Amino acid sequence: MGNKVRNFIFIVIIIMIGDVFQSQAQKLLSGENFIQPISVFEHAKITNVGSTFYSIEEFVKVEEELAFNSIEGANTNLGFTKDNYWLKFSLTNTSERPISLYFETGRPITDIVELHQVIANGNILSQVSGDLIPFDERPTSHRKIIFPIELEANTTQDFYVQYQSDGEVINLPLDIHSASSLILSSYRDQLIYGVFYGILLLAGAIYLFFYFGIRERSFILYFAYVFSIAFLHLSLDGYFFQYITPNGGWFSNNAVLIAAAFSTLAFGRYTQIYMKVKTFSPILHKIYNGLHLAVLTLIAAICFIHAGQHLYYPLVNVLGIFLLFLIVITATTSHFKNAAQDIFFTLGILSFFGGFIFFLLNNFGVIPNSFLTENSSKLGTGLEIIFLSLSMANRIRILKSEKEKMQGIALAQSQESNEIKSFFLSNISHELRTPLNAVIGLSKSIQESTTDEKTKSDLEVIQYSSLGLLSAIDDILDYSKIEKKELKLEERQFDLIKMIKELRSLTENQAKDKNLNFVYEEINQLPKFALGDRSRLRQIILNLLNNAIKFTNSGDVKLSIKTEMLPNNVLDLKIKISDTGLGIRKEKLDRIFESFIQEQIDDKRKFGGFGLGLCIVKALVELHNGKVTIQSEHGEGTTVDVSLTLNLPEKNTKEIQSPTHEKGVYDLNGKNILIVEDNPVNQMVMKSILRKWKNTTFDIANHGLEALDKLNVKQFDLILMDLQMPEMDGYEATEAIRNGVCGKQYENIPIIAVTADATDKAKNKVKSIGMDDYMTKPVDSDELYGKVMKCFYLQTVDLSEVL
Known part of the structure; x- marks a missing residue:
């Protein structure tokens, strides 16, 4: 009797254990009206078959010989791998009608994912998706790897999934979706990704425009970085495959690697230029250059050496980690060397550092996989782009301030340059006109006094040549005035x-x-x-x-x-x-x-x-x-x-000018003229001109001080004043005379500037200090006589009668 009881209890326990095992090996579903995805990871087993490829039929035959392991979480990360994995689970429809569901697994970039469903009579329904399958051949037109499945009423069906990768990370979301949960999940992704890609698009576009406006190199590097980050995430999220390369191909297969490498290169170069690393640490500058060389080498390997592709995925992540730590070291070094960067730049780097570290740790399987850890790089990158954009805005403000400062310096230099230029032109005019005055004046004097026709002809050639040189000088001065809009x-x-x-x-x-x-x-x-x-x-x-x-x-x-x-x-x-x-x-x-x-x-x-x-x-x-x-x-x-x-002048307007005179006839009726001139040659020219004037006497002063002395001891009727002289120049001498230094009788004496300075500045200054007229060297006797007579004439007429 006791044995029978023990046997009955044993049978009951076996049945109960079997029910427990059965409940753990399959997922019970009672309908399709749920709005949250249901994970089957607790009811799934997985095995690694290495590099062996099995068909479903072959796999079923060897299934019992393989070691299966449980799935650790709802989105287990298998890490970087090129091995093939097989996973199995069962689903039971406990309802009285068929249900239509969707099964999501893998990452959008997983190469090949095969779903095999064992249906009635042992038949197998197979579906294939993955990054190597053209988009229009996928079981479901979705960026993710999603399979539609049908479960008959009151049935239990077995499912087998095979994963193939070329070295990228394999994730294992094992979510069962209803139509409602799939739509709601897509809406959530659209919101999150829309905000993320919107930030990238806005930041990239704005600073690309700023680059074309400012031509600051850091702006185009920042745009390249934002563009490469957008390219990377579009590839990781499956959008690049869906919209850019729906038929697959080499570029599609390597998009993640290329984008990751270029983002590392762009971010490193941007940081190097933005932080001006070379100015405070040549060693770090060389390390950055070495990193860039390593990334370029990796890009070349991706393009031309396909055999090592399974190594490129972890390598590009390692380079990314190295860059992050290098940036942190750079920021710290710049702080200690009083080259600290903008606070927003630091916050941006910290945000990206945190997000990317979680992302990389997730890729290497160090931390559990979840929606947050899987998308931590998006959160970190989004915050980074926001902070870096604020930092770039600050940089624009700084550049604007520096530009205004440079413009101020440039304006001051331009003004100084113009002053130097004006001084130079004034000097060159003076230095060239002074000898020309002698050449033209003396040649004309000799021409008038000689009777030899050959000599007259030669002197005429000299005068024509001198006048040509004088015209060239005038052209240079006029061109300078045109440039400065002073004409x-x-x-x-x-x-x-x-x-x-x-x-x-x-x-x-x-x-x-x-x-x-x-x-x-x-x-x-x-x-x-x-x-x-x-x-x-x-x-x-x-x-x-x-x-x-x-x-x-x-x-x-x-x-x-x-x-x-x-x-x-x-x-x-x-x-x-x-x-x-x-x-x-x-x-x-x-x-x-x-x-x-x-x-x-x-x-x-x-x-x-x-x-x-x-x-x-x-x-x-x-x-x-x-x-x-x-x-x-x-x-x-x-x-x-x-x-x-x-x-045209009004017909009743009287002309204020000296009386006309016969050419070559000069008579001042006893006037005495003071010539103030320091150059002996010019003194000689003035002497040769005035000696031919009847009833005219003159005296010469070598500079302004000597002129004042002569005015104090002798009587003069008019002064011919040079401007540039030693001791006291013509301006100072004129001001002294007008201020009564030589007595009240000379305060209104006619003073004519006779100078080699033909600039407007000289003309205006001559007028402002009270000189009566102005003429430039070389001196023409007719012009000089006309101006002298005009000054005497104006002393004798009542201006109220002619105005």
């Missing part, structure tokens, strides 16, 4: 007919020397007087005439002037200068008014000149609010048209 026009009454007559005479002589025919045409009568800048109008016409003669070897040069009266006493002046010279090629016409441009480069050697003439003409015409056009045919000649307007 201004005067508004004075001048004799228009006399000016045109002088230009005609000068051009006729130049044309005669080249055996050219000069033609002058006047359409409508020129008014005698006009209001404007006589010297600038003369310069416009003379430059164009000089060009016409310079580039014409035979034929004609023609000057045509047409005038027309407009309302409000305005004169419309049209000037046309044509020649039969070399002409200009069509491709050069658009640039002919630019500085230093002649018809061809060799023209500067062949014809001389700086190539500034037309540039100055255009600037002067524009100052007159006029227009200049040019028409030319190569080899047939050139025509230049200038159109501008001049105001």
Whole structure:
């Protein structure tokens, strides 16, 4: 009796144990209306078959011989591996109707995942998915590896899953989804990934635009890093395969490796440049360069050495870990060397460091796999991008501040450079005009006193050459004024007919020397007087005439002037200068008014000149609010048209000028002149001029102090004052005289500046300190006599009568 009881109890225990084992080996499902995925990891077993490939039929035969292990968690991480794994579990439908479910497993980047479902009568239904399967051939059109499964009512079915990898990490989510839970899970992913990729897109786009605006190298490196991070996560999440390479291929298979390597390279290079590592640690700078070389070598190996692919996955992660620790060391070193970085940069690095460390530890299987650890790199990267973007914003602020500071320095340097340039031009004008004054003045004096025709002819050549050099000096000074936008026009009454007559005479002589025919045409009568800048109008016409003669070897040069009266006493002046010279090629016409441009480069050697003439003409015409056009045919000649307007003086306006005198007749009626000049040659020139003036006496002072002494002991009627002199210059001497240092009788004595400084600065200063007139060297006797007589004339007239 006792034995029977013991046997009964044993049987009951065996049955109970069997029920327990059965409940652990299969998952009971009662429907398909759940909204959270159900994991079957507790009911699954897994085995590693190494490099052996089994078909399902082969695997079932050897199944009993293999050692299976339990699954440790809901998303177990198998680590980096190229081994093949087989997993098995069972599902039981306890409901009275069939149910449709979805099974999610593996990572989106797992190469091959096969699901084999043992259905009725021992038949097997097989499905294949994975990164090596074209997207449109997957069982479910989803970025993840998801299989649809059908369970008949009140049945238990066995499932076998095979995983194949080329060395990447294999994860084992073993989730059963209903249609509702799959949709809700996708919505959750869309929200999380949408925010993540949105941050990457926004940060990358903004700083790419900033790079094109600022051209700061760190911005393009930051964009490259953000782009490579986005590329990496798109590959890890399966979006790259789904949307970019749905048919697979080499690039698809290696996208994760390439993206990971490039992100390491970009992040390292960005950190190296952004933190200016070379400035505070050459050793760390070399380590960064070594790391970059290692990454580039790895990229080359990925592209060309396929046999070691299973090693590349852990290697790229190791390089990533090395970079993170290197950045931490760099940040610490910079702090101790007083080169600490922006706080947001530090927070960004710490965020990424934390997220990436969890991600890598998860990849190596050190910590349990979960949704948080699997996506820790996204959280860390997202925070990093936010903090780094704030850091880059600070960098923009710093760059802006530095740029403003540099602009301030550049402005100060520019102003200093302009002052130096003005001083240089003033000096060069003075130094060149001083000897030219002697050459022109003495040659003219000798020419007037000699009767030898050969000597006169030679002296005329000297004068023409000197005037050519003087014109070149004027062009340089005018070009400098154009550059600084300091060229201004005067508004004075001048004799228009006399000016045109002088230009005609000068051009006729130049044309005669080249055996050219000069033609002058006047359409409508020129008014005698006009209001404007006589010297600038003369310069416009003379430059164009000089060009016409310079580039014409035979034929004609023609000057045509047409005038027309407009309302409000305005004169419309049209000037046309044509020649039969070399002409200009069509491709050069658009640039002919630019500085230093002649018809061809060799023209500067062949014809001389700086190539500034037309540039100055255009600037002067524009100052007159006029227009200049040019028409030319190569080899047939050139025509230049200038159109501008001049105001005419009122008919009842009296002209304030010295009385006219006969050319060559100079008489000051007993006036005594003080010449203040330090240069012996210029003194000689002034002596040669004034000695020919009747009833004129003069004395010479070598500088301003000597002039003041002479004024205290002798009587003078007018002073010819040089500006640049030792001891006391002309400005200081004039101010002293006007302030009554030499007595009240000299406070209003006429003072004419006679200087080699032709700059506007000198002209304005001369006027501001109270000089009566201004003329530049070389001194023309007629011009000097006219200015002297004008000063005496103004002393005798009542200005209220002529104003």
